[in-house]
Amino acid sequence: MVRVGILTCSDKGARGEREDLSAQEARKLLPVNVFRVENYAIVPDTREAITDLLVAWCDQDRLDLILTTGGTGLSPRDVTPEATRGVIEREVPGMAEAMRAASLLKTPHAMLSRGVAGIRGQTLIVNLPGSPKGVRENLEVVLPALPHALEKIKGSPAECGSA
Numbered sequence: 457m458v459r460v461g462i463l464t465c466s467d468k469g470a471r472g473e474r475e476d477l478s479a480q481e482a483r484k485l486l487p488v489n490v491f492r493v494e495n496y497a498i499v500p501d502t503r504e505a506i507t508d509l510l511v512a513w514c515d516q517d518r519l520d521l522i523l524t525t526g527g528t529g530l531s532p533r534d535v536t537p538e539a540t541r542g543v544i545e546r547e548v549p550g551m552a553e554a555m556r557a558a559s560l561l562k563t564p565h566a567m568l569s570r571g572v573a574g575i576r577g578q579t580l581i582v583n584l585p586g587s588p589k590g591v592r593e594n595l596e597v598v599l600p601a602l603p604h605a606l607e608k609i610k611g612s613p614a615e616c617g618s619a
């Protein structure tokens with residue numbers, strides 16, 4: 457099973473002022489026969505809070521995959537990409553490129569998400585936008601590539617010529 461953490465980055469969510477529909481949307485999209493959500497948290501949009509959780513979930517809990525939602529845009533408090541860049545060791549730019557390219561076919565606002573994807577240790581971190589719709593439209597794009605990506609991160613020697 458792929459061990460997953462969902463981290464919602466939202467000031468309103470952290471203050472209890474808005475139901476976290478975005479994390480619920482992410483959960484719905486992850487097939488239960490492959491993915492098990494083990495960690496879940498809501499943090500305010502501060503770089504420190506996001507960084508602390510990402511590091512703990514990667515280094516202590518050793519999750520396979522962390523999906524963040526929210527805080528990827530242009531507002532002054534949107535710092536999820538900066539926090540993520542600060543903890544990853546290798547970026548996976550193709551994932552963010554693919555999400556933005558596919559999302560642009562749905563809304564021009566897709567270009568406003570600065571989300572990144574990258575690897576810390578053996579954990580893949582993927583930033584998703586904040587709205588439930590943004591979560592769905594972005595996660596759908598990377599979902600088919602996630603099992604193979606996670607195998608490669610773990611050092612699978614399997615050849616991928618036919619993948």
Ligand SMILES: Nc1nc2c(c(=O)[nH]1)N[C@H]1C(S)=C(S)[C@@H](COP(=O)(O)OP(=O)(O)OC[C@H]3O[C@@H](n4cnc5c(N)ncnc54)[C@H](O)[C@@H]3O)O[C@H]1N2
Binds near residue numbers: 525
């Ligand atoms: N494929 C898509 N890509 C993007 C979309 C989209 O609809 N489809 N939206 C674009 C927009 S618009 C923006 S702006 C950027 C960046 O978004 P952020 O990551 O900065 O999102 P936030 O500002 O944190 O949230 C936006 C909006 O979404 C609602 N929201 C946020 N968090 C939650 C939550 N946990 N539960 C329910 N609703 C939530 C709320 O109305 C916020 O104001 O992304 C583009 N990409």
Ligand SMILES: O=P(O)(O)OP(=O)(O)O
Binds near residue numbers: 465467468501586
């Ligand atoms: O409260 P947040 O952080 O979810 O942000 P927004 O202002 O986009 O609702």
